[in-house]
Amino acid sequence: xxxxxxxxKFELKKILSRKRTVIVLALVMIxxxxxxxxxxxxxxxxxxxxxxEVAISRYEDEMIExxxxxxxxxxxxxxxxxxxxxxxxxSVVPLESGNYIGTLEYQNHARxxxxxxxxxxxxxxxxxxxxxxxxTREQAEQFxxxxxxxxxxxxxxxxxxxxxxxxxxxxxxxxxxSLTYEYWGGYYRFVTIMFTTAVMAGAAIAxxxxxxxxxxxxxxxxSLILSSKHGKGLxxxxxxxxxxxxxxxxxxxxxxxxxxxxxxxxxxxGANGSLELAYGVFPYPITIGQAALFYFIxxxxxxxxxxxxxxLFSSKLKLPFNTIVVMIAxxxxxxFIAVPEGAPAWVDCLINLLPIGMFTFWHVMLEFQxxxxxxxIPPYIFLPVxxxxxxxxxxxxxxxxxxxxxxx
Amino acid sequence: xELVIDRVTKNYGSKxxxxxxSTTLHNxxxxxLGANGAGKTTLMRMMCGLSxxxxxxxxxxxxxxxxxxxxxxLGYLPQNFGYYPEFTARDFMMYLSALKGIPKxxxxxxxxELLEMVSLKNEARKKIKTFSGGMKQRxxxxxxxxxxxxxxxxxxxxxxxxxxxxVKFRNMISRMGADRIILLSTHIVSDIEHIANxxxxxxxxxxxxxxxxDEIISVIDGKVWECIVSSETADELSLKYPLINTRNExxxxxxxxxxxxxxxxxxxxxxxTLEDLYLYYFNEETTxxxxx
Numbered sequence: 001x002x003x004x005x006x007x008x009k010f011e012l013k014k015i016l017s018r019k020r021t022v023i024v025l026a027l028v029m030i031x032x033x034x035x036x037x038x039x040x041x042x043x044x045x046x047x048x049x050x051x052x053e054v055a056i057s058r059y060e061d062e063m064i065e066x067x068x069x070x071x072x073x074x075x076x077x078x079x080x081x082x083x084x085x086x087x088x089x090x091s092v093v094p095l096e097s098g099n100y101i102g103t104l105e106y107q108n109h110a111r112x113x114x115x116x117x118x119x120x121x122x123x124x125x126x127x128x129x130x131x132x133x134x135x136t137r138e139q140a141e142q143f144x145x146x147x148x149x150x151x152x153x154x155x156x157x158x159x160x161x162x163x164x165x166x167x168x169x170x171x172x173x174x175x176x177x178s179l180t181y182e183y184w185g186g187y188y189r190f191v192t193i194m195f196t197t198a199v200m201a202g203a204a205i206a207x208x209x210x211x212x213x214x215x216x217x218x219x220x221x222x223s224l225i226l227s228s229k230h231g232k233g234l235x236x237x238x239x240x241x242x243x244x245x246x247x248x249x250x251x252x253x254x255x256x257x258x259x260x261x262x263x264x265x266x267x268x269x270g271a272n273g274s275l276e277l278a279y280g281v282f283p284y285p286i287t288i289g290q291a292a293l294f295y296f297i298x299x300x301x302x303x304x305x306x307x308x309x310x311x312l313f314s315s316k317l318k319l320p321f322n323t324i325v326v327m328i329a330x331x332x333x334x335x336f337i338a339v340p341e342g343a344p345a346w347v348d349c350l351i352n353l354l355p356i357g358m359f360t361f362w363h364v365m366l367e368f369q370x371x372x373x374x375x376x377i378p379p380y381i382f383l384p385v386x387x388x389x390x391x392x393x394x395x396x397x398x399x400x401x402x403x404x405x406x407x408x
Numbered sequence: 409x410e411l412v413i414d415r416v417t418k419n420y421g422s423k424x425x426x427x428x429x430s431t432t433l434h435n436x437x438x439x440x441l442g443a444n445g446a447g448k449t450t451l452m453r454m455m456c457g458l459s460x461x462x463x464x465x466x467x468x469x470x471x472x473x474x475x476x477x478x479x480x481x482l483g484y485l486p487q488n489f490g491y492y493p494e495f496t497a498r499d500f501m502m503y504l505s506a507l508k509g510i511p512k513x514x515x516x517x518x519x520x521e522l523l524e525m526v527s528l529k530n531e532a533r534k535k536i537k538t539f540s541g542g543m544k545q546r547x548x549x550x551x552x553x554x555x556x557x558x559x560x561x562x563x564x565x566x567x568x569x570x571x572x573x574x575v576k577f578r579n580m581i582s583r584m585g586a587d588r589i590i591l592l593s594t595h596i597v598s599d600i601e602h603i604a605n606x607x608x609x610x611x612x613x614x615x616x617x618x619x620x621x622d623e624i625i626s627v628i629d630g631k632v633w634e635c636i637v638s639s640e641t642a643d644e645l646s647l648k649y650p651l652i653n654t655r656n657e658x659x660x661x662x663x664x665x666x667x668x669x670x671x672x673x674x675x676x677x678x679x680x681t682l683e684d685l686y687l688y689y690f691n692e693e694t695t696x697x698x699x700x
Contacts (some may be wrong), residue, residue: 013494014494223453227479231507233476
């Protein structure tokens with residue numbers, strides 16, 4: 001075991017001493033660390049009632065949102081809260097342009113309910129401010145019923161086998177009868193920022209791991225390695241372990257930085273909030289905190305899987321540059337694939353299995369479940385398991401590729 | 409203790425690099441002689457399990473070269489070995505020790521001993537990228553000996569070494585050859601002449617001669633001549649016989665050549681050397697039509 005870790009130490013040294021690794025790691029760390037500041041640096045300009053421009057720093061604006069959100073945290077979204085929001089919004093008179101953000105009434109009274117406004121609009125499918133202002137108490141009392149109806153409708157979309165329907169029904173039954181608002185700004189920013197950060201981490205992994213085998217071929221060190229006692233066994237394990245360790249460490253470090261920065265700016269609240277508070281995701285019976293944890297696990301598994309695929313190409317393609325090109329293409333190209341409306345569910349399920357799917361919170365919490373031998377598995381569990389299987393398969397073939405390398 | 413090479417053939421497309429080579433090596437120093445492209449490196453790579461023969465097999469005491477047990481007793485210095493520029497000499501040796509399965513404490517001691525042996529003790533903590541060609545070659549020699557191998561295969565080990573280092577290396581190999589199999593290939597014929605107990609001559613992928621220095625040289629014994637002739641005669645003789653050496657001397661041209669019969673009136677028969685044999689054989693590749 002000591003020998004194995006001795007080899008890992010040298011593999012780490014080899015990778016980390018390469019110029020391309022140092023450059024790409026520095027870039028990813030800087031961009032990753034600064035991505036939060038991209039949101040809070042700068043100024044928002046509102047048009048006020050007199051047509052003048054009101055300037056407010058983005059940070060200040062975000063802090064107002066946070067303050068408002070935290071003030072509402074813990075309150076059940078019921079008719080009372082909805083009507084409170086409706087009353088506050090009633091005083092808002094949009095400008096001629098239809099914009100109302102800059103009005104004093106909005107800023108002073110209505111804004112504190114903007115989160116509730118957003119949830120109610122989504123639930124009742126309201127298309128304008130006016131419709132919200134005209135919402136009656138009777139309608140507001142129907143909030144939970146409509147919410148449940150919407151969920152049932154969403155579950156009908158792309159419904160699969162009986163097992164899948166049963167699973168979805170179970171999720172629906174586990175859904176709370178009433179929804180409690182929790183401000184989850186910190187988690188929201190974390191899961192949003194991490195998409196870009198994880199894609200960058202993927203690119204960095206491609207650059208770092210591309211030479212794990214092929215650099216030995218190009219430098220001529222393959223002769224020494226493959227003719228040594230552990231050259232066709234232990235060292236391959238050490239190389240793969242190093243690749244996984246580096247990938248996992250990179251995504252963990254970037255996630256930790258993003259999480260801490262997001263919590264510092266937007267607070268750490270909302271961990272116990274229902275996942276229903278997040279728009280566009282399936283209401284799995286987990287909290288926002290748990291969803292963020294599953295998302296991190298998916299990113300971690302996705303990065304390890306990506307490293308394994310990179311290692312496989314590295315053992316086969318002989319040149320690190322070729323591996324980098326293939327891996328970056330694998331990472332980026334799916335971003336440009338648009339799934340057409342009404343496409344069968346398996347298309348989404350399949351695209352989700354690509355690394356990019358595992359890097360996207362909304363994909364990890366997608367409404368399409370995977371069914372294997374009658375067992376229905378939600379994507380946030382299936383994706384890491386799938387990544388693990390792909391990692392094992394790729395590792396096996398990478399191992400064979402290096403072992404069977406012929407020096408000529 | 410024998411390394412058996414049994415009808416080993418290797419081809420790259422239509423080019424046959426090694427053609428049904430068979431031999432058995434026992435403890436001792438073997439010198440592999442051949443021109444570029446003769447198949448020496450291909451044979452050595454197959455002996456190290458780095459390249460699979462198209463047919464035939466190689467084994468040591470019944471252990472196939474593809475087995476870990478075989479690699480455990482193998483030391484190999486490739487012709488152009490890869491190194492890690494950012495590693496120090498010590499790091500490199502420690503890494504190779506780990507690859508060879510040597511425990512850390514033993515590896516440290518062995519690394520220090522071998523670096524001292526190849527005169528790199530003071531450069532142990534310097535990065536390899538700062539090393540000269542000769543220093544890298546010495547480092548390569550040191551790594552091949554890390555596991556105290558039973559089979560030591562050295563491809564052009566003396567390339568880049570200065571005369572002093574070459575002599576030191578030759579003496580070291582001679583000592584080591586007593587209880588292990590050492591196979592080395594080189595273009596520097598005098599290295600083989602000094603240390604090889606057995607010489608293997610390869611040409612066009614085939615093993616054409618195998619034997620001790622005397623046995624090998626006997627092929628051209630009595631056929632090496634030296635003479636001083638006019639430049640016109642020198643031109644004539646050079647077209648007719650394989651020339652080993654030529655230089656201007658005492659107003660004429662000194663020639664050393666190989667010929668079955670006396671090539672000219674004043675020619676004197678001289679003792680053949682391995683270099684004569686080498687030049688004779690491998691000159692033939694460019695000067696066609698001569699054979700003994």
